Amino acid sequence: MEKVAIVQKMPEKVSLIHGAGGEMMQSLIGGVFATIKNNNAGGIGLEALDDGAAIPFGDKFIVLTTDNHVIKPIFFPGGDIGRLSISGTVNDLAMMGAKPIALTNGVVLPEGFPIEDLQKIVKSVDEALEEAGCALVTGDTKVLPREALDSIIINTSGIGITDNPIRDCGLKPGNKIIVTGTIGDHGIAIIAHREGFKFGSELKSDVAPIWKTVEAALAVGGITAMKDPTRGGVANVLNEMAKKSGVRIVIQEETLPFRQDVRAAADMLGLDPMEVANEGKAVIGVEADKADAVLEAVRKTKYGKDAVIIGSVEEGSGVIMKTRIGGQRFIEPPLGDPVPRVC
Amino acid sequence: MEKVAIVQKMPEKVSLIHGAGGEMMQSLIGGVFATIKNNNAGGIGLEALDDGAAIPFGDKFIVLTTDNHVIKPIFFPGGDIGRLSISGTVNDLAMMGAKPIALTNGVVLPEGFPIEDLQKIVKSVDEALEEAGCALVTGDTKVLPREALDSIIINTSGIGITDNPIRDCGLKPGNKIIVTGTIGDHGIAIIAHREGFKFGSELKSDVAPIWKTVEAALAVGGITAMKDPTRGGVANVLNEMAKKSGVRIVIQEETLPFRQDVRAAADMLGLDPMEVANEGKAVIGVEADKADAVLEAVRKTKYGKDAVIIGSVEEGSGVIMKTRIGGQRFIEPPLGDPVPRVC
Ligand SMILES: Nc1ncnc2c1ncn2[C@@H]1O[C@H](COP(=O)(O)OP(=O)(O)OP(=O)(O)O)[C@@H](O)[C@H]1O
Ligand SMILES: Nc1ncnc2c1ncn2[C@@H]1O[C@H](COP(=O)(O)OP(=O)(O)OP(=O)(O)O)[C@@H](O)[C@H]1O
Ligand SMILES: [Mg+2]
Ligand SMILES: [Mg+2]
Ligand SMILES: [Mg+2]
Ligand SMILES: [Mg+2]
Ligand SMILES: [Mg+2]
Ligand SMILES: [Mg+2]
Numbered sequence: 188m189e190k191v192a193i194v195q196k197m198p199e200k201v202s203l204i205h206g207a208g209g210e211m212m213q214s215l216i217g218g219v220f221a222t223i224k225n226n227n228a229g230g231i232g233l234e235a236l237d238d239g240a241a242i243p244f245g246d247k248f249i250v251l252t253t254d255n256h257v258i259k260p261i262f263f264p265g266g267d268i269g270r271l272s273i274s275g276t277v278n279d280l281a282m283m284g285a286k287p288i289a290l291t292n293g294v295v296l297p298e299g300f301p302i303e304d305l306q307k308i309v310k311s312v313d314e315a316l317e318e319a320g321c322a323l324v325t326g327d328t329k330v331l332p333r334e335a336l337d338s339i340i341i342n343t344s345g346i347g348i349t350d351n352p353i354r355d356c357g358l359k360p361g362n363k364i365i366v367t368g369t370i371g372d373h374g375i376a377i378i379a380h381r382e383g384f385k386f387g388s389e390l391k392s393d394v395a396p397i398w399k400t401v402e403a404a405l406a407v408g409g410i411t412a413m414k415d416p417t418r419g420g421v422a423n424v425l426n427e428m429a430k431k432s433g434v435r436i437v438i439q440e441e442t443l444p445f446r447q448d449v450r451a452a453a454d455m456l457g458l459d460p461m462e463v464a465n466e467g468k469a470v471i472g473v474e475a476d477k478a479d480a481v482l483e484a485v486r487k488t489k490y491g492k493d494a495v496i497i498g499s500v501e502e503g504s505g506v507i508m509k510t511r512i513g514g515q516r517f518i519e520p521p522l523g524d525p526v527p528r529v530c
Numbered sequence: 531m532e533k534v535a536i537v538q539k540m541p542e543k544v545s546l547i548h549g550a551g552g553e554m555m556q557s558l559i560g561g562v563f564a565t566i567k568n569n570n571a572g573g574i575g576l577e578a579l580d581d582g583a584a585i586p587f588g589d590k591f592i593v594l595t596t597d598n599h600v601i602k603p604i605f606f607p608g609g610d611i612g613r614l615s616i617s618g619t620v621n622d623l624a625m626m627g628a629k630p631i632a633l634t635n636g637v638v639l640p641e642g643f644p645i646e647d648l649q650k651i652v653k654s655v656d657e658a659l660e661e662a663g664c665a666l667v668t669g670d671t672k673v674l675p676r677e678a679l680d681s682i683i684i685n686t687s688g689i690g691i692t693d694n695p696i697r698d699c700g701l702k703p704g705n706k707i708i709v710t711g712t713i714g715d716h717g718i719a720i721i722a723h724r725e726g727f728k729f730g731s732e733l734k735s736d737v738a739p740i741w742k743t744v745e746a747a748l749a750v751g752g753i754t755a756m757k758d759p760t761r762g763g764v765a766n767v768l769n770e771m772a773k774k775s776g777v778r779i780v781i782q783e784e785t786l787p788f789r790q791d792v793r794a795a796a797d798m799l800g801l802d803p804m805e806v807a808n809e810g811k812a813v814i815g816v817e818a819d820k821a822d823a824v825l826e827a828v829r830k831t832k833y834g835k836d837a838v839i840i841g842s843v844e845e846g847s848g849v850i851m852k853t854r855i856g857g858q859r860f861i862e863p864p865l866g867d868p869v870p871r872v873c
Contacts, residue, residue, distance in 0.1 A: 215671065225666060233666060249592060301543055313568055325576060326563055332870075
């Protein structure tokens with residue numbers, strides 16, 4: 188199967204799913220961008236396709252990461268594109284085990300964009316920076332004609348520092364898998380809001396910079412792998428982590444933490460909350476004897492209260508879910524996140 | 531005059547000129563983005579509004595910079611958006627005195643974008659990396675619906691290392707001003723190509739990563755300030771450097787290096803080549819007694835052959851041009867670059 192995917196001819200044109208964070212995006216990145224030969228500055232480079240790169244510097248590593256944010260709408264329940272852009276980049280640094288230090292702000296605006304909206308976005312950028320304990324130190328501003336671009340795009344790149352980068356490929360049989368909170372909140376909140384659905388309680392994005400939650404986990408030790416379940420959701424990152432680590436992940440359905448209203452909305456929308464983006468969560472692999480201590484440390488933090496152990500790592504391949512009723516089934520990686528423009 | 535600009539009310543909506551690199555853009559950045567309080571990670575931060583930020587790390591500085599590239603057309607005489615994106619970021623690192631180390635590749639694509647074009651762009655990205663001696667280590671890919679975006683946008687952020695950051699505000703009376711080559715090539719080539727103008731020789735962009743030229747200058751010593759004359763051109767950066775340094779710059783018209791065909795095309799188009807973007811040039815301030823040695827060193831490099839001393843620094847303010855016929859006039863900073871989507 189995999190061989191077929193690799194020899195598969197590239198399509199002639201880019202389609203929406205090439206930007207949706209699943210297997211189709213991975214094939215575009217692998218087939219086009221990952222062909223770049225100047226791909227490593229020492230340490231962990233583009234070849235690793237991890238949450239960021241890590242460059243040795245003295246006895247430490249500088250982690251570098253980048254994300255474009257094209258979410259629609261730009262103001263949504265629980266946050267806005269400003270909070271999202273800082274959180275997304277802080278979280279990718281955190282996933283590499285790095286304390287976030289300095290971020291960039293690459294803004295592309297359509298002509299006619301309201302300055303008031305820009306000011307609101309900048310305010311929430313500043314609040315998220317404050318929360319994450321890092322700074323925005325440089326930026327760029329371009330403006331395109333109205334007919335060339337429909338809404339603001341923000342690229343946020345960033346650097347962080349670590350003694351020891353955490354990979355997404357370090358899972359070992361016997362490890363436990365922790366998820367730091369409820370699954371699917373961001374993706375389901377965005378699509379429900381966009382479709383104008385009304386539910387009992389208002390669904391909210393979980394968008395948050397979670398460095399402090401991750402820092403608490405790292406302080407305990409025993410962390411073997413981390414990844415933030417953004418586009419493609421938990422289903423996608425579990426598959427990526429299992430594949431890159433050369434292991435099987437087995438999760439227990441009854442442990443999976445979902446908000447009641449997220450599950451209800453997902454059902455109505457015909458979506459699987461495991462396949463949609465989270466913007467304030469981490470999936471963490473941890474040595475078995477440290478798992479309870481990491482869980483406890485994470486739960487003491489603001490964004491880790493609902494953390495649970497959802498499964499463990501075995502020899503083999505793929506991601507298997509043991510269902511509530513005693514069966515088991517593969518959790519497949521999505522071809523792409525079902526929610527367009529989710530981040 | 532300046533006071534008026536500062537108390538000026540922000541307009542209600544963003545207009546094209548807010549992205550055009552001159553005084554209007556500076557007022558948007560100053561009034562909106564520069565209000566961010568979490569703006570400094572130690573060293574030189576957002577408050578400096580320099581080509582990048584510089585963060586102390588051990589006994590060195592990490593320089594961080596970012597640029598979005600929205601140029602139209604994406605393939606143009608002398609280069610393409612791939613070469614431009616690497617060069618732009620390498621050059622901002624170089625302007626801070628930093629050796630470029632690692633870059634990011636944040637790509638936003640419109641649905642339907644030809645994969646073949648993407649492959650061409652990636653190839654020229656790789657060639658520019660090779661030339662600059664650095665690596666592309668991480669990226670991001672988003673795809674927008676056809677009606678939401680007209681063409682590819684690339685954000686390139688990057689880090690570099692220096693013992694000693696060079697500011698844009700370090701000019702001192704007595705310094706000489708060097709420009710590393712001919713002025714206005716990029717902007718005039720883009721607009722001429724776009725308008726379908728034909729000239730005797732084909733006008734070509736100067737787009738190039740000029741770290742090696744800058745490295746040669748730094749090796750001589752005595753560099754007090756640097757800036758790359760991108761949007762808004764040499765007229766804009768001379769004014770910014772003079773203002774930020776609290777000095778006057780006096781340049782000699784007859785020393786200004788223009789390609790014959792650039793000057794002819796600019797005349798026909800009614801544009802001032804001093805106000806349009808260059809993408810492979812630096813304006814360098816240097817102590818007088820080192821100026822000849824720096825010039826000689828720069829001229830030995832691939833992208834510095836046409837370097838000249840164009841003037842010197844005095845006490846006072848503003849930028850003055852001594853004309854060929856013995857007069858003198860202020861060179862005003864442009865409100866914005868006259869060429870839209872030039873980079
Ligand atoms: N245009 C690109 N050029 C180079 N590398 C890329 C590009 N797009 C993505 N990558 C690399 O592919 C990998 C996966 O990227 P992806 O954007 O999915 O990661 P992420 O930022 O962790 O997820 P998300 O963007 O959903 O937050 C990363 O290692 C990234 O550096
Ligand atoms: N959206 C933004 N947010 C924060 N800072 C910004 C933003 N846009 C620009 N800046 C800052 O304003 C200053 C001027 O930016 P500008 O983009 O003109 O610099 P440059 O990259 O050297 O020029 P060019 O983009 O033409 O190559 C820089 O210090 C930059 O960090
Ligand atoms: Mg990630
Ligand atoms: Mg990310
Ligand atoms: Mg810029
Ligand atoms: Mg610059
Ligand atoms: Mg620049
Ligand atoms: Mg990404």
